[in-house]
Amino acid sequence: MWPFWFCDLPAVRRDIDNVVTGGYIMDMKRRKKPFVYPVEKGRVVSVREAKAQLSALIGRAGTGESITIAWHGRPRARLVPIDETRRKFKVDRAWLKSMKVQGAGERSEVMVRNDRDARG
Structure with a gap:
């Protein structure tokens, strides 16, 4: 058996402190790693900035x-450029001119009044 004062010697204390125990290894394996937020390449700025x-x-x-x-x-928002690959709407003016314009028919209020009179 070692004498009680033996562990107080500096050289022995250094050796005892450097011993890795099985419990310490299991604790390190069970320790959760901190979650790292995925950040796209580009500039990261704070809200204040x-x-x-x-x-x-x-x-x-x-x-x-x-x-x-x-x-x-922690990333909260992202400023990204607008994707302008959408095709702009083109108006076919020749097709619009070729369409027939309907003549003026009965006014809507006359049609509604006739419908109500027919129901009684």
């Missing part, structure tokens, strides 16, 4: 850059 530079950030988003706004270090 986004408030101060909103017009500049909108301009950067307009040039194609994706900007993530973080609140307390």
Whole structure:
């Protein structure tokens, strides 16, 4: 048996502190890893910075850059450029001119009055 003062020697204390126990290893295996929020490539700014530079950030988003706004270090919003690949609506004026215009018929109030009179 070691004497009680043996563990107080600096060299022995250093060796005892460096021993890794099985319980410590199991605790490390069970410890949950912190969740890392996925952040797209691009600039990450805080809410305070986004408030101060909103017009500049909108301009950067307009040039194609994706900007993530973080609140307390966690991504909360993203400024992204608008996808303008949609085809714009084209009007076929020749087709519109070829359509017949209906002549003026009975007015709606006359039609409603006749319908009500017919019901009694």
